[in-house]
Amino acid sequence: MSKKSDQQFTELLETAKTDPNIIGFFLGGSRGKGFENELSDYDPLMIVNDEMIDAYKKKYEDMKFEDIDLSVISLSNFKTYAEWGSSEEWDRYDFSHVQVQVDKNGEIQKIVNEKGVIPDDKRDNFVRWSIDSYINHVFRSVKCIRNKNKTGARLAAYESIPNFLNVIFALEGRIKPFNDYLEKELEQFPLKKLPIKRVDLLEKILAIINSADLSTQQNLLKMVEDVSRKEGFGQTFDDWEGKDKWAMEFRP
Numbered sequence: 001m002s003k004k005s006d007q008q009f010t011e012l013l014e015t016a017k018t019d020p021n022i023i024g025f026f027l028g029g030s031r032g033k034g035f036e037n038e039l040s041d042y043d044p045l046m047i048v049n050d051e052m053i054d055a056y057k058k059k060y061e062d063m064k065f066e067d068i069d070l071s072v073i074s075l076s077n078f079k080t081y082a083e084w085g086s087s088e089e090w091d092r093y094d095f096s097h098v099q100v101q102v103d104k105n106g107e108i109q110k111i112v113n114e115k116g117v118i119p120d121d122k123r124d125n126f127v128r129w130s131i132d133s134y135i136n137h138v139f140r141s142v143k144c145i146r147n148k149n150k151t152g153a154r155l156a157a158y159e160s161i162p163n164f165l166n167v168i169f170a171l172e173g174r175i176k177p178f179n180d181y182l183e184k185e186l187e188q189f190p191l192k193k194l195p196i197k198r199v200d201l202l203e204k205i206l207a208i209i210n211s212a213d214l215s216t217q218q219n220l221l222k223m224v225e226d227v228s229r230k231e232g233f234g235q236t237f238d239d240w241e242g243k244d245k246w247a248m249e250f251r252p
Contacts, residue, residue: 028071
């Protein structure tokens with residue numbers, strides 16, 4: 001990034017600290033999590049008093065920034081943005097691990113923390129749904145391997161990975177990271193419940209994506225079953241009436 005963008009961001013931050021209409025200010029994106037590299041831009045979010053939102057949006061939309069993607073939002077809209085079940089739910093991960101830089105009402109960091117995880121009352125259903133979907137895709141991939149359908153096997157295996165990631169992160173109350181952040185997430189915020197090293201896990205994921213490798217899929221599914229049962233989610237496996245066992249034990 002250029003010195004100009006660094007300077008512009010610093011100026012925005014200083015303005016946020018002193019402007020009484022700006023309630024909160026923080027960085028999202030890679031910089032907000034400490035994942036940035038030399039090509040990362042700035043993704044700040046500015047939260048303003050409701051009655052000033054139109055004026056501040058117009059003000060900052062007219063400004064020329066270099067490598068800064070500033071979002072301006074009212075306090076009311078910020079509180080409801082990315083609620084679980086909303087159309088913006090996909091964006092909840094952007095709030096994970098974020099430290100608020102300006103929090104004038106003492107609520108902004110709390111709201112950010114709540115958005116950055118799976119709500120406690122939604123976690124169990126989400127875990128069960130994700131396990132079920134994960135088993136389903138592995139089962140379909142193994143069936144395709146049995147039927148010598150390479151295309152179907154790889155597509156199902158590929159689609160199993162997001163569900164697998166949903167499970168292993170949700171078991172810890174966490175949200176699956178964006179794909180381009182996965183390696184950094186596992187490095188800086190390691191998973192605690194899945195008994196596998198980061199490097200080994202990434203290798204297994206790549207093996208499944210690249211080739212639908214049967215033994216790797218079976219190994220990972222068994223690992224997820226063991227962890228899930230320890231966490232009280234064994235019933236989802238039981239509901240598959242042995243089909244998951246077949247997927248784990250099938251040999252061509």
